[in-house]
Amino acid sequence: MKLLKIVPEIYKFDTTEEFANFFNIGKRDLILTNEFLYKPFLEKYADGADVIFQEKYGSGEPSDEMINKIIKDMGNKKYARILALGGGTVIDIAKLLSLKYTEDSLDLFEEKVPLIKDKELIIVPTTCGTGSEVTNVSVAELKSKHTKKGIASDELYADYAVLIPEVVKNLPYKFFVTSSVDALIHASESYLSPKATSYTEMFSIEAIRLILNGYIKILSKGQNYRTEIIDEFVLGSNYAGIAFGNAGCAAVHALSYPIGGNYHVPHGEANYIFFTEIFKTYARKNPQGKIKKLNNVLSDILHCNQENVYEDLSKVLDKLLPRKPLREYGMKEEEIEIFTDDVIKGQQRLLVNNYEPFSRQEIIDTYRKLY
Known part of the structure; x- marks a missing residue:
């Protein structure tokens, strides 16, 4: 049984200058x-590298149309290396750019062409x-399909993952x-995944502790306090990524x-939107299983009873x-069943990682309750 796989070499630097050198x-x-990231952090160290600004190709999260324009x-x-400095949109696109080019990135998501990293x-x-x-996952909005879909393949692993808290400090509060x-949801879903191991569980639990304890400090000391403890969130996110990269996410994401x-x-x-409601359903369906251990961790951090843990977490x-x-x-009420069937058809990669299986009716009930 495989216990853990970490493919990228992981580095940490205090500044982008150290990283670039x-x-x-x-x-x-x-x-x-x-x-807005390139100018203050990398411009003076680029030394002849070509640069593409993601926002020139569209706003928001990645889409197949955005990726296709960049590839064009x-x-x-011929590039030897792709360097991604950014959030989820930049990173998910960069993973696909490290592959041999394809005319239409939709072909990658629909598995019509092989994934070959070059x-x-x-x-x-x-x-x-x-x-x-x-992680070895890239997710994009497929415009023509009106949904989001992920690719999971070892070809999408980075060679080097680099943590530089300096570049995260100015992240606006909402982001x-x-x-x-x-990241908290990554850690929680991966902890309950049937693919979890004792190794992934260590990363899940430490991520949960770092993030939730950080939230409690921020609520006590104010929003700006996040910059003083940003290392804890950078590490928590990374630990959660290692956990879900091995054990997977589940119904919340689906x-x-x-x-x-x-x-x-x-x-x-x-x-x-779905996090605590789905975990409440898990707890109702199988309260004495592994979720009991998770609830114990959460209740210790939140200083509450296990019976009220998801209310207090919310x-x-x-x-x-x-x-x-x-x-x-x-969202329209008639989309409840449409989205349910889309999830069942298109998100089995995630649903197989559920702590407890969800029937079609339970998915409908979840959407309806949150509607």
């Missing part, structure tokens, strides 16, 4: 980033949520919250994808990121 950035490198502008130039990939995350720097909530794909809700926010998270009903994002 160590990796000797230069010609034959392509930097994918955002202009890369042309036939460039080294260096990832520097600038949020504290995706953990994507250590800090939505990204770190996503049910959130139609909301993100159709109504452009930020990924972490979309996940949080109270903490709602102070950081107030939840809204699905209808306020634009």
